[in-house]
Amino acid sequence: MTATKNKVTIRDVARLAGVSYGTVSRYLNGNEHVSERAAQRIAQAIEESQYTPNNAARSLAQQRTSTIAFIVQVESIFTLLQASTTAAMAEANQILGDAGYQMVTLIANSDDSTHRIAQLVHSDFADGYLLFSLSEDDSLAKIFRTAHRPVVLSEASDRSTDVSYPAVDFANADGQRDITRFLLDRGKTRLAYVCGPGYSPSSSKRLQGFKQAMGSRYDDNRVYYADDWEITSGEMAAAAFEPILHDLDGIVCANDNIAIGVINQLHRMGYRVPEDIAVTGFDDSPIATMMDPKLTTVRQDSWMHGRAMSQLLLSMLRGETVGPHTVTLLPTEIVTRQSA
Amino acid sequence: MTATKNKVTIRDVARLAGVSYGTVSRYLNGNEHVSERAAQRIAQAIEESQYTPNNAARSLAQQRTSTIAFIVQVESIFTLLQASTTAAMAEANQILGDAGYQMVTLIANSDDSTHRIAQLVHSDFADGYLLFSLSEDDSLAKIFRTAHRPVVLSEASDRSTDVSYPAVDFANADGQRDITRFLLDRGKTRLAYVCGPGYSPSSSKRLQGFKQAMGSRYDDNRVYYADDWEITSGEMAAAAFEPILHDLDGIVCANDNIAIGVINQLHRMGYRVPEDIAVTGFDDSPIATMMDPKLTTVRQDSWMHGRAMSQLLLSMLRGETVGPHTVTLLPTEIVTRQSA
DNA sequence: CTGTTAGCGCATTCAA
DNA sequence: TTGAATGCGCTAACAG
Numbered sequence: 001m002t003a004t005k006n007k008v009t010i011r012d013v014a015r016l017a018g019v020s021y022g023t024v025s026r027y028l029n030g031n032e033h034v035s036e037r038a039a040q041r042i043a044q045a046i047e048e049s050q051y052t053p054n055n056a057a058r059s060l061a062q063q064r065t066s067t068i069a070f071i072v073q074v075e076s077i078f079t080l081l082q083a084s085t086t087a088a089m090a091e092a093n094q095i096l097g098d099a100g101y102q103m104v105t106l107i108a109n110s111d112d113s114t115h116r117i118a119q120l121v122h123s124d125f126a127d128g129y130l131l132f133s134l135s136e137d138d139s140l141a142k143i144f145r146t147a148h149r150p151v152v153l154s155e156a157s158d159r160s161t162d163v164s165y166p167a168v169d170f171a172n173a174d175g176q177r178d179i180t181r182f183l184l185d186r187g188k189t190r191l192a193y194v195c196g197p198g199y200s201p202s203s204s205k206r207l208q209g210f211k212q213a214m215g216s217r218y219d220d221n222r223v224y225y226a227d228d229w230e231i232t233s234g235e236m237a238a239a240a241f242e243p244i245l246h247d248l249d250g251i252v253c254a255n256d257n258i259a260i261g262v263i264n265q266l267h268r269m270g271y272r273v274p275e276d277i278a279v280t281g282f283d284d285s286p287i288a289t290m291m292d293p294k295l296t297t298v299r300q301d302s303w304m305h306g307r308a309m310s311q312l313l314l315s316m317l318r319g320e321t322v323g324p325h326t327v328t329l330l331p332t333e334i335v336t337r338q339s340a
Numbered sequence: 341m342t343a344t345k346n347k348v349t350i351r352d353v354a355r356l357a358g359v360s361y362g363t364v365s366r367y368l369n370g371n372e373h374v375s376e377r378a379a380q381r382i383a384q385a386i387e388e389s390q391y392t393p394n395n396a397a398r399s400l401a402q403q404r405t406s407t408i409a410f411i412v413q414v415e416s417i418f419t420l421l422q423a424s425t426t427a428a429m430a431e432a433n434q435i436l437g438d439a440g441y442q443m444v445t446l447i448a449n450s451d452d453s454t455h456r457i458a459q460l461v462h463s464d465f466a467d468g469y470l471l472f473s474l475s476e477d478d479s480l481a482k483i484f485r486t487a488h489r490p491v492v493l494s495e496a497s498d499r500s501t502d503v504s505y506p507a508v509d510f511a512n513a514d515g516q517r518d519i520t521r522f523l524l525d526r527g528k529t530r531l532a533y534v535c536g537p538g539y540s541p542s543s544s545k546r547l548q549g550f551k552q553a554m555g556s557r558y559d560d561n562r563v564y565y566a567d568d569w570e571i572t573s574g575e576m577a578a579a580a581f582e583p584i585l586h587d588l589d590g591i592v593c594a595n596d597n598i599a600i601g602v603i604n605q606l607h608r609m610g611y612r613v614p615e616d617i618a619v620t621g622f623d624d625s626p627i628a629t630m631m632d633p634k635l636t637t638v639r640q641d642s643w644m645h646g647r648a649m650s651q652l653l654l655s656m657l658r659g660e661t662v663g664p665h666t667v668t669l670l671p672t673e674i675v676t677r678q679s680a
Numbered sequence: 681c682t683g684t685t686a687g688c689g690c691a692t693t694c695a696a
Numbered sequence: 697t698t699g700a701a702t703g704c705g706c707t708a709a710c711a712g
Contacts, residue, residue, distance in 0.1 A: 007464070008690090009688095009689060009690085010689065010690060011689085014513055017697080019689085019699085020698065020699045020700075021699090022691085022692080022698070022699060022700075023697085023698060023702095024690095025690060025691055025692080026691090026692090026697095026698085028690090028691095029691075029692095033697055033698080034697075034698090035698085038697085038698085042705090050462075050486070051457055052462040052463045052692070053463060053689080053690075054400075054464075054688085054689050054690080055396075055399075055460070055463045055464075055465045056395075056396045056397075056399035056400040056405070056465075056690095056702080057396075057400050057688070057690045057691090058689080058690060058691080059395075059396035059687075059688030059690095059704095060394070060396040060397050060400050060688090060689080060703095060705065061685095061689075061691045061692080061704055062690080062691060063691095063703085063704075064693095065396070077430045077434075080426055080430055081423045081426050081626065082429065083421045085426075086420055086421050086425075086426060087421065089447075090420055090447060091451070093446075093447045093453070093708050094417075094449075094450075094453075095458055097452065097453055098452075101458060102446070102456065103446075104444035104445065105444065105445035106433075106442070106443075107430060107433045108430075109430070109434075110434075112437065112438075112692095113434075113437055116437055116442065119392055120395070120442065122390075122391060122392040122397075123392045123394055123395045124347070124394075125395045125396075146390070146553070177693045198707075210439070219712060224592045231630065251707090256690075260630065263342070264632070267632075286421065287627060287630055290571065290600065290627055290630070290631070291630070292604070292607075292632075347705090349704095349705055349706085350705065350706065359682075359683085360682065360683045360684075361683090361705095361706085362682070362683060362684070362685090362707085363682060363683075363709085365706065365707060365708085366681095366682085366708095368708090369707075369708095370706095372681095373681055373682080374681075374682085375681060375682085378681085378682080393705080393706075394704085394706070396704085396705080396706095397688090397704070397705030397707090398702090398705080398706060398707080398708045399706095400688045400689065400690090400705080400706075400707090401687080401706045401707040401708080402688085402707060402708090403688075403707095404705080407681050472692090510694085519704085576698090612698050628710075645708095
């Protein structure tokens with residue numbers, strides 16, 4: 001109980017238990033060649049001395065760190081505020097923690113931070129990496145070439161790059177297709193679409209899903225290409241559609257924020273939602289239920305996203321080989337509320 | 341350029357540069373006793389060999405890790421989704437990164453994770469700690485007793501506990517007082533208050549600010565004590581106020597979510613905001629501008645929160661002594677929008 | 681200014 | 697089964 005400042009090492013424990021510190025090490029690492037008697041005495045010694053193994057020393061000797069890095073790559077730091085990222089992060093933390101790994105989160109939002117992270121990765125500071133990217137920039141993905149450690153991406157990219165890792169993503173195309181069909185089935189056939197920004201793989205996948213559902217009804221003149229995923233873009237889209245609004249009975253949006261902007265603008269222009277024009281979102285973000293009318297949207301379970309990524313990484317850590325182009329697509333689900 | 345898997349160490353660099361590895365180490369650590377000539381050759385050798393110092397080894401020898409842990413303590417993992425946490429985290433990451441520290445984020449949301457984190461802390465895995473707590477539970481704060489490393493808290497607690505560290509918090513009382521006065525000054529004098537949950541220090545501080553502004557006008561019968569910070573609580577509060585609503589011209593809410601709930605419910609009951617009843621929030625969260633009417637609220641700059649905490653920690657790391665009871669209060673600001 | 685040496689705390693051979 | 701020895705990659709104190 002004497003709380004001396006001097007850190008207690010494995011040798012102290014050994015002395016206390018009356019064994020050599022090699023034995024303590026074996027005990028600590030679950031080696032079977034430790035007698036029952038020794039084990040008991042060591043256990044007690046550890047308890048008494050409040051011993052905790054030193055992380056750095058263990059990593060150095062063992063050449064592994066027992067930590068997983070969750071790296072978030074964002075163009076603007078504001079993107080980070082999206083709840084989806086946090087949810088995935090929290091769930092990954094949970095799953096990895098249960099598996100004995102400590103997850104650490106790193107944010108790459110500048111050349112500086114990217115460089116710092118590259119350094120870390122290069123020095124093998126983690127046993128595995130979850131790269132949660134909200135940007136099409138693959139400069140970060142490249143830094144893993146030097147690391148001989150498993151990596152899992154959060155987004156399936158279409159682009160054929162020189163670097164490739166297994167990815168877990170949502171079935172974006174299917175989700176957008178399904179909710180579009182949902183509208184069509186309910187008689188809303190004169191639909192416009194607000195597409196997400198061009199730099200995002202999700203954008204094109206979702207547009208693709210919309211096209212697929214619309215078939216011959218698809219008309220590129222009724223697609224607005226937004227510059228980002230924000231509310232303002234939705235407002236601009238609705239304003240741009242003004243001339244053809246009277247001929248529309250639905251607007252399918254590439255995400256919830258845009259949908260909210262669309263609804264706001266429609267209200268201002270005197271249209272009722274969904275009576276005059278139905279509007280759908282995508283993501284099922286927290287604000288979807290805060291709006292009036294509440295958003296009918298496509299739900300993506302971000303928790304599941306984090307979970308699936310972690311589990312994949314864990315299996316790779318266990319030695320299972322996973323092809324670098326393996327893509328897991330997570331299902332989405334239509335949530336019917338008020339806006340459509 | 342031969343990308344051998346064998347990690348390149350400081351000795352390889354030394355050999356390449358034709359010096360002893362002690363010299364390389366000095367160079368790496370900015371020691372002045374390195375000749376210009378040696379420095380140049382070492383720099384080149386590092387470049388050629390793509391050398392990156394090994395983290396674990398450095399930590400072990402140096403007894404410091406160059407990492408700071410940002411620990412988030414949440415009762416429910418959902419609390420984590422609040423944008424304020426993420427903002428503070430992002431900014432802290434930036435500030436600490438600039439100072440040469442790598443920030444890692446840990447989430448404590450269960451006994452399990454708390455225990456894991458305690459282990460880490462006990463093993464001195466970081467040089468300093470930012471404890472971002474959204475709960476009054478101080479079990480986490482206790483684990484730092486064994487760590488002889490600086491700690492900064494995100495919230496000033498009133499409770500006298502056995503553990504205490506410097507804290508950075510917002511001037512909650514002042515903010516609530518100011519916005520209440522703002523209403524009073526505009527002739528809204530028949531005010532009710534929706535208080536936050538009892539477990540939060542912020543709750544009582546804000547209520548205190550409201551009381552202060554109201555003075556003799558204060559009436560405890562016109563205060564609703566919510567169980568949490570969520571929208572639903574706001575709805576319940578407004579419903580509870582129903583009997584006295586006709587005699588009210590303003591409702592001051594302890595946070596934005598609650599305010600939104602109040603507004604929703606008021607609308608349902610046929611009241612107009614702000615014409616009939618003005619409503620104010622607190623936090624200036626993202627949803628404050630998404631609502632109709634947009635929220636008049638008290639802004640807390642979460643980025644600044646993260647920044648101030650980091651800077652305080654950095655100064656402690658530099659050796660400046662900061663009393664364990666030092667509390668820095670950050671200013672708040674009234675944001676006038678539509679709801680009041 | 682530079683080479684040499686002794687640890688940092690632990691895992692892991694190798695003998696015993 | 698266990699103890700002793702060696703090294704993980706690097707820093708820092710010491711001579712030179």
